[in-house]
Amino acid sequence: MTKRRIVLLGISSVGSGIALAGCSGGNPESENEDISNDGGSETEQGESDNSDGQAIFEITDTTDGTEYSVEDETVVGGTVVNTGSSEGSQTVELRSRGESLSEVEIQLEPDESYPAKFTYDSNSLEEGEYEFTLVTEDDQESMIITVIDNSPDVRIEYETTVGKEPEQLSSDFRGVWNPPDNSEGKREEGYKWVVIEITVLEGELDMEDIWFRSRVETEERFYELDHASDELTDGIQSRGSIKQGGNGIALYQIPENSEFVRWNLEETNQNIKKINNN
Numbered sequence: 001m002t003k004r005r006i007v008l009l010g011i012s013s014v015g016s017g018i019a020l021a022g023c024s025g026g027n028p029e030s031e032n033e034d035i036s037n038d039g040g041s042e043t044e045q046g047e048s049d050n051s052d053g054q055a056i057f058e059i060t061d062t063t064d065g066t067e068y069s070v071e072d073e074t075v076v077g078g079t080v081v082n083t084g085s086s087e088g089s090q091t092v093e094l095r096s097r098g099e100s101l102s103e104v105e106i107q108l109e110p111d112e113s114y115p116a117k118f119t120y121d122s123n124s125l126e127e128g129e130y131e132f133t134l135v136t137e138d139d140q141e142s143m144i145i146t147v148i149d150n151s152p153d154v155r156i157e158y159e160t161t162v163g164k165e166p167e168q169l170s171s172d173f174r175g176v177w178n179p180p181d182n183s184e185g186k187r188e189e190g191y192k193w194v195v196i197e198i199t200v201l202e203g204e205l206d207m208e209d210i211w212f213r214s215r216v217e218t219e220e221r222f223y224e225l226d227h228a229s230d231e232l233t234d235g236i237q238s239r240g241s242i243k244q245g246g247n248g249i250a251l252y253q254i255p256e257n258s259e260f261v262r263w264n265l266e267e268t269n270q271n272i273k274k275i276n277n278n
Contacts, residue, residue, distance in 0.1 A: 055108070056138050070151060071151060075118070082111065091106075093136075126149070128146070129145070155203060155272075157277050194252040200243065216262070217260075
């Protein structure tokens with residue numbers, strides 16, 4: 001059975017604190033013993049001699065190089081393996097900047113492993129790199145994790161309608177463009193409309209992102225916004241923004257025989273979180 005003693009301390013990187021929540025993973029069902037570490041002898045290659053029946057707790061598979069968002073639950077640690085020839089128990093400790101953040105006592109049979117992973121909520125962290133060290137009596141491994149802030153600049157919800165004469169469009173937008181007539185608000189022969197109705201839930205939506213950098217996707221290709229959008233009431237225009245609670249409509253044309261796949265905002269300057277209400 002695992003003995004656990006969690007220590008909650010703070011460390012800082014670029015001015016932020018970290019609060020550890022605990023250690024995850026299971027542990028073999030066995031009685032805990034007090035194991036004295038006499039150090040043992042070492043071979044000329046620096047490896048421990050297991051002939052005296054020592055337990056040797058080594059660390060592998062750390063979270064070094066892992067990248068987390070500030071919205072993620074962050075996991076720090078590694079796997080502890082008993083590479084010795086005897087059962088033993090040791091304390092596994094997570095440190096940062098010389099301070100102990102958390103620890104857990106584990107007992108392992110030879111070749112048995114334990115996932116010594118410590119979790120914390122990174123919501124309060126700023127962007128930056130954080131260094132940790134996982135320590136046993138026999139080994140220690142340092143690791144660096146990176147925290148990035150990819151929280152959205154704006155959150156929107158939207159509904160999609162596809163058809164030749166969607167009900168959201170007035171009579172001015174119905175029918176087909178016949179050159180040399182004015183094409184404003186008319187669809188091309190053999191095409192249909194894709195209407196995206198947008199509501200801004202949080203933040204402020206830069207209409208330039210929708211006008212210049214949004215696309216609708218079919219199985220064959222991408223299609224850019226139709227500039228007839230600016231003729232609509234609440235239509236998306238090339239300048240300005242939509243505030244929280246405001247609405248906008250974006251128009252696109254795709255071939256009649258093409259299947260609409262999705263609304264693509266991957267090239268926008270803003271980080272836009274979109275929720276599909278269809």
